[in-house]
Amino acid sequence: MWSFSEIAKNIDLWLNDLVGSTWALVLEMVIAGVAVIGLFAALGLVLVIMERKVAAWIQIRLGPNRVGPKGMFQSMADTVKLLVKEGMTPDGADRLLFNVAPFIAMIVAMLLMAPIAFAKDFQLWDMNIGVLYITAVSSLSVIGILMAGWASNNKYSLLGAMRSGAQIVSYELSGGLAILAVVVLTGSISLTDIIKAQENGWWIFKGHIPVIIAFIIYIIAVTAETNRAPFDLAEAESELTAGFHTEYSGMKFALFFLAEYINVFIVCAIGATLFFGGWMPLHIGNWQAFNHIMDYIPSSVWFFGKTFFLIFLIMWFRWTFPRLRIDQLLNLEWKYLLPISMINLLLVTLIAILGWHF
Amino acid sequence: MFIKDYIKDIASALKSLATGMKMTGYYFTHHKEIITEQYPDNRDTLVLAERFKGEVVMPHDENNEHACTGCTSCELACPNGSIKIITKFDVDAETGKRKKAIDTWVYHLDLCTMCGLCVEACPTNAIKMAPTFEHSVFDRNKLVKKLNEDGSKVRAGVE
Amino acid sequence: MYRETEIIKDAPQFGEPGFGDLVINVGPQHPATHGVLHLIITLNGETIKDIKPNLGYIHRSIEKMCESLTYRQFIYVTSRMDYLSAHINNHACALVVEKGLQVEVPERAQVIRVLFDELTRIASHELWWGAMAMDLGAFTPFFHSFRERETINVIMEETCGARLTMNYYVPGGVMWDLHPDFQKRVKDFITLYKKKIHEYDELVTGNIIFQNRMKGIGYISPEDVISYGCTGPVARGSGVHSDIRKVSPYSIYSKLDFDEVLETGGDSFARYVVRIKEMHQSIKIIEQLIDNIPEGDFQAKTKAVLKLPKGEYYQSVETARGELGVYIVSEGGTTPYRIKFRSPGFSNLSALNHMIKGGKIGDLIAAMGTLDLVIPDIDR
Numbered sequence: 087m088w089s090f091s092e093i094a095k096n097i098d099l100w101l102n103d104l105v106g107s108t109w110a111l112v113l114e115m116v117i118a119g120v121a122v123i124g125l126f127a128a129l130g131l132v133l134v135i136m137e138r139k140v141a142a143w144i145q146i147r148l149g150p151n152r153v154g155p156k157g158m159f160q161s162m163a164d165t166v167k168l169l170v171k172e173g174m175t176p177d178g179a180d181r182l183l184f185n186v187a188p189f190i191a192m193i194v195a196m197l198l199m200a201p202i203a204f205a206k207d208f209q210l211w212d213m214n215i216g217v218l219y220i221t222a223v224s225s226l227s228v229i230g231i232l233m234a235g236w237a238s239n240n241k242y243s244l245l246g247a248m249r250s251g252a253q254i255v256s257y258e259l260s261g262g263l264a265i266l267a268v269v270v271l272t273g274s275i276s277l278t279d280i281i282k283a284q285e286n287g288w289w290i291f292k293g294h295i296p297v298i299i300a301f302i303i304y305i306i307a308v309t310a311e312t313n314r315a316p317f318d319l320a321e322a323e324s325e326l327t328a329g330f331h332t333e334y335s336g337m338k339f340a341l342f343f344l345a346e347y348i349n350v351f352i353v354c355a356i357g358a359t360l361f362f363g364g365w366m367p368l369h370i371g372n373w374q375a376f377n378h379i380m381d382y383i384p385s386s387v388w389f390f391g392k393t394f395f396l397i398f399l400i401m402w403f404r405w406t407f408p409r410l411r412i413d414q415l416l417n418l419e420w421k422y423l424l425p426i427s428m429i430n431l432l433l434v435t436l437i438a439i440l441g442w443h444f
Numbered sequence: 445m446f447i448k449d450y451i452k453d454i455a456s457a458l459k460s461l462a463t464g465m466k467m468t469g470y471y472f473t474h475h476k477e478i479i480t481e482q483y484p485d486n487r488d489t490l491v492l493a494e495r496f497k498g499e500v501v502m503p504h505d506e507n508n509e510h511a512c513t514g515c516t517s518c519e520l521a522c523p524n525g526s527i528k529i530i531t532k533f534d535v536d537a538e539t540g541k542r543k544k545a546i547d548t549w550v551y552h553l554d555l556c557t558m559c560g561l562c563v564e565a566c567p568t569n570a571i572k573m574a575p576t577f578e579h580s581v582f583d584r585n586k587l588v589k590k591l592n593e594d595g596s597k598v599r600a601g602v603e
Numbered sequence: 604m605y606r607e608t609e610i611i612k613d614a615p616q617f618g619e620p621g622f623g624d625l626v627i628n629v630g631p632q633h634p635a636t637h638g639v640l641h642l643i644i645t646l647n648g649e650t651i652k653d654i655k656p657n658l659g660y661i662h663r664s665i666e667k668m669c670e671s672l673t674y675r676q677f678i679y680v681t682s683r684m685d686y687l688s689a690h691i692n693n694h695a696c697a698l699v700v701e702k703g704l705q706v707e708v709p710e711r712a713q714v715i716r717v718l719f720d721e722l723t724r725i726a727s728h729e730l731w732w733g734a735m736a737m738d739l740g741a742f743t744p745f746f747h748s749f750r751e752r753e754t755i756n757v758i759m760e761e762t763c764g765a766r767l768t769m770n771y772y773v774p775g776g777v778m779w780d781l782h783p784d785f786q787k788r789v790k791d792f793i794t795l796y797k798k799k800i801h802e803y804d805e806l807v808t809g810n811i812i813f814q815n816r817m818k819g820i821g822y823i824s825p826e827d828v829i830s831y832g833c834t835g836p837v838a839r840g841s842g843v844h845s846d847i848r849k850v851s852p853y854s855i856y857s858k859l860d861f862d863e864v865l866e867t868g869g870d871s872f873a874r875y876v877v878r879i880k881e882m883h884q885s886i887k888i889i890e891q892l893i894d895n896i897p898e899g900d901f902q903a904k905t906k907a908v909l910k911l912p913k914g915e916y917y918q919s920v921e922t923a924r925g926e927l928g929v930y931i932v933s934e935g936g937t938t939p940y941r942i943k944f945r946s947p948g949f950s951n952l953s954a955l956n957h958m959i960k961g962g963k964i965g966d967l968i969a970a971m972g973t974l975d976l977v978i979p980d981i982d983r
Contacts, residue, residue, distance in 0.1 A: 409740025523676035
């Protein structure tokens with residue numbers, strides 16, 4: 087089978103021969119940047135149409151069905167509409183912060199792409215502190231939202247931003263502790279090592295109940311971190327009209343919108359990597375024949391399949407549950423998720439030390 | 445027993461959430477439950493109730509005759525003045541008698557609230573409600589209609 | 604900070620905002636006010652200190668309009684007040700005119716009216732259920748409740764000729780006889796309702812998030828209910844007998860077997876439960892009547908021009924939101940001398956500040972959802 091690492095290596099050699107090592111590095115960075123931006127745009131289009139279809143089917147509707155076959159180009163039409171719309175800056179807004187905020191949100195989402203392994207040996211940056219990097223960078227996303235809310239000169243935006251600040255900061259704790267469960271079991275914070283450790287079975291199957299609990303906590307925490315319903319208090323359509331992006335229009339709004347979906351993709355990709363083995367095919371212990379058959383399915387298919395399953399799960403939450411109130415949201419975190427994940431971490435540590443996992 | 449209640453709380457909460465998700469999951473997978481009506485596409489098959497109050501019309505028969513005597517009951521019954529009847533006096537060719545008849549039956553669709561009181565008030569059943577609903581036009585003047593057709597006259601025997 | 608203090612200085616009459624308080628206009632265009640209701644709320648952080656409703660954005664002076672309309676004509680205008688229970692509004696007006704004229708309404712017309720009243724009540728509560736869930740952030744219930752409501756609308760369209768503002772009741776009876784398919788359609792609806800109603804509990808009522816949002820929120824005691832003049836499900840949620848169908852029965856309600864739904868919680872959840880149970884009671888009434896529609900006239904013979912004798916007339920009915928009273932002063936002419944509507948939404952809204960003060964913004968939205976406000980009903 088062809089491998090991404092071979093292709094990358096060949097391109098690297100070819101560029102080195104052609105322009106020398108310094109320029110080759112620059113060019114490779116440009117290629118990586120373009121690839122990330124391209125993936126961004128594609129993911130945005132796919133996820134928006136997916137969300138609308140999921141919502142429609144749950145709500146016994148048809149969903150978009152006019153533009154393109156079965157409405158598949160609807161999100162492209164929407165993008166064109168947003169591109170040609172005027173991006174207004176309200177009077178009295180802090181112009182610099184107001185205009186920079188959407189880009190901060192985007193940049194954070196882009197940075198998080200770096201350590202994700204999309205397929206076997208296909209990773210932008212295989213760093214040895216992958217998990218640490220992810221938890222550190224993902225907490226920056228609150229800055230973009232706070233900036234947007236503060237600079238808009240709108241009280242709804244301000245309330246939304248402040249809610250979001252409290253929310254993201256608290257849910258990071260339980261999210262981080264849930265991730266730690268897998269880190270403890272693996273004994274490494276490099277994403278490559280974590281995936282390799284799941285060669286004979288994914289952690290969700292190998293790690294007994296504590297890992298399942300960790301997974302549930304992780305899914306709840308990341309739903310809150312990405313400001314998705316039922317934790318969409320920062321937007322809270324029926325309370326704050328649109329929360330922190332009330333005043334944004336046109337492409338600036340689109341960037342926030344896109345960043346939300348990219349964030350969803352990223353947290354689901356990380357969830358798939360940690361608990362479902364990333365690109366690792368479904369392997370069961372020593373069943374050599376079964377494992378071998380599973381290997382024939384390309385690793386990228388495994389990765390995207392798992393990720394989109396988790397994305398669907400998050401969308402399913404969104405279209406089923408009502409929103410929490412702000413104090414209930416914080417209660418859930420501090421009275422339930424955090425204590426449970428702490429005890430859970432102890433259990434996982436016990437399992438790891440005694441070697442009870444498969 | 446604090447711990448026990450705590451765990452019980454969580455279990456019942458998760459169960460209630462799972463019930464909701466099971467239901468939405470059912471609808472996600474069962475597309476035959478979809479009830480969307482694709483309006484402009486299903487125009488040909490769209491059946492409206494025959495009593496639907498869409499606009500006031502005045503039925504004419506094949507001889508271009510209607511049943512309106514110009515009594516202005518409908519004009520009086522209309523709560524918002526959307527009917528204006530202009531009458532004239534026809535001279536009967538045979539007897540030479542002057543007889544009241546309608547000249548123009550003006551109907552302001554733009555003022556009408558489809559209450560149906562004019563139809564209720566009409567003693568000769570000359571007007572009725574038609575089940576049409578696509579009334580939008582670009583020019584508001586087009587909503588002021590003349591209901592009696594040119595050259596039409598009262599059906600014989602309608603007093 | 605400069606701008607906030609400026610606004611506070613300009614608006615001293617709205618509560619007494621202190622340092623650091625936010626004064627926010629919720630509405631007239633806001634997703635959760637369901638119309639052009641304008642609430643001026645004073646916030647301290649997320650906590651609400653004061654709510655001041657500001658009305659009049661959809662005031663069409665219906666009461667004054669009615670003074671220039673005849674007794675046949677003014678009924679249709681009342682459909683535009685509380686458009687979700689248009690039939691019941693019309694019923695109140697028809698009843699008060701009949702009272703003045705001393706007209707005996709045929710049995711068949713009365714049964715038809717009650718059937719449509721109860722169908723309207725269910726349709727109104729269905730819409731409330733979906734809209735309230737949408738206020739709480741769950742979008743799916745809205746579409747699910749509209750599936751059942753659509754069935755009722757089809758029944759209305761078939762017999763009355765319209766889906767929302769029907770104008771089907773006339774003094775002395777109803778405008779036309781029932782459509783031949785009416786009974787079959789209503790039975791189909793009851794079957795569908797019974798098949799789908801458990802979904803309401805699965806999707807919303809039993810949901811832990813929903814219960815936490817609702818329980819203990821927007822509490823109002825029975826004494827306050829009476830002093831604010833709240834009626835309908837808001838009063839019955841606090842355990843106050845206020846169902847006009849039971850307290851002072853009109854039409855044929857005294858002969859029917861149904862219960863007044865009473866809850867003692869007084870919070871948003873109690874009001875929610877009252878409305879859900881009221882739908883069951885309405886179904887019970889419809890089931891009693893649908894096979895027993897008496898034969899006969901659907902309209903009593905009345906004069907072409909109606910003239911109410913000189914005097915004052917009052918009739919109240921139970922709409923989906925509470926007590927609607929119609930008060931007519933007649934000078935003996937063809938039009939009312941003065942007409943006054945006692946609308947349920949107005950008094951229910953007046954209790955909002957009392958209910959929510961000290962709560963969070965989310966509580967305001969949740970409690971407002973259970974008040975089931977229809978803004979044209981408040982402004983008229």
